[in-house]
Amino acid sequence: DVHLVQSGGGPVNPGGSLRLSCAASGFTFGSYSMNWVRQAPGKGLECVSSISSIGSYVYYADSVKGRFTISRDNAKNSLYLQMTSLRAEDTAVYYCVRDETVTSWGIFDYWGQGTLVTVSS
Amino acid sequence: EIVLTQSPDTLSVSPGERATLSCRASQRVRSNSLAWYQQRPGQAPRLLIFGTSNRGTGIPDRFSGSGSGTDFTLTISRLEPGDFAVYYCQQYGSTPWTFGPGTKVEIK
Numbered sequence: 001d002v003h004l005v006q007s008g009g010g011p012v013n014p015g016g017s018l019r020l021s022c023a024a025s026g027f028t029f030g031s032y033s034m035n036w037v038r039q040a041p042g043k044g045l046e047c048v049s050s051i052s053s054i055g056s057y058v059y060y061a062d063s064v065k066g067r068f069t070i071s072r073d074n075a076k077n078s079l080y081l082q083m084t085s086l087r088a089e090d091t092a093v094y095y096c097v098r099d100e101t102v103t104s105w106g107i108f109d110y111w112g113q114g115t116l117v118t119v120s121s
Numbered sequence: 122e123i124v125l126t127q128s129p130d131t132l133s134v135s136p137g138e139r140a141t142l143s144c145r146a147s148q149r150v151r152s153n154s155l156a157w158y159q160q161r162p163g164q165a166p167r168l169l170i171f172g173t174s175n176r177g178t179g180i181p182d183r184f185s186g187s188g189s190g191t192d193f194t195l196t197i198s199r200l201e202p203g204d205f206a207v208y209y210c211q212q213y214g215s216t217p218w219t220f221g222p223g224t225k226v227e228i229k
């Protein structure tokens with residue numbers, strides 16, 4: 001079974017930094033693109049960052065460009081999101097999401113449990 | 122950026138009945154690259170449909186998708202208790218990939 005177990009997150013002051021981690025199991029991690037998708041409280045979904053299977057291609061939403069960095073360690077089956085210069089509007093549940101990849105990029109077939117990031121003073 | 126609009130905002134349906142949800146794109150979705158997700162309260166979204174009409178792993182055939190171009194539909198036949206949730210459409214034909222605002226299916 002595919003499992004994506006997230007860690008990190010929590011409260012942080014505006015302007016602060018936080019690192020999210022996602023441990024993958026049950027599939028060949030290095031063969032799949034991965035994503036971070038967030039959901040502000042009571043709101044819809046936004047894909048904030050994506051990374052290709054070997055990390056050669058990355059994508060950032062305009063809302064986080066220059067502040068967030070996505071990375072992966074295929075030897076450790078892990079995905080990361082380094083978040084800096086955090087703002088109140090970054091408050092959201094962040095999901096680690098596997099990209100189905102085989103058919104197309106952008107099909108989000110497995111989701112982690114989500115972790116809440118709260119940016120507030 | 123492709124903007125997705127979903128209707129209605131809320132759909133009230135009785136168990137056992139059919140639900141029809143709509144998703145409209147601001148421009149043509151390339152290769153009909155349209156997916157649907159279900160999100161139950163307090164849970165992560167779950168992939169239901171991709172490629173407009175292909176069911177995800179383990180998704181029952183009560184869920185079906187159709188459409189093309191800019192207009193897409195998710196149909197849920199014979200609603201069961203676990204189907205009362207929020208449904209999101211998403212296009213992945215053009216970056217940035219975008220989601221619709223969601224349709225809440227509630228018990229009538």
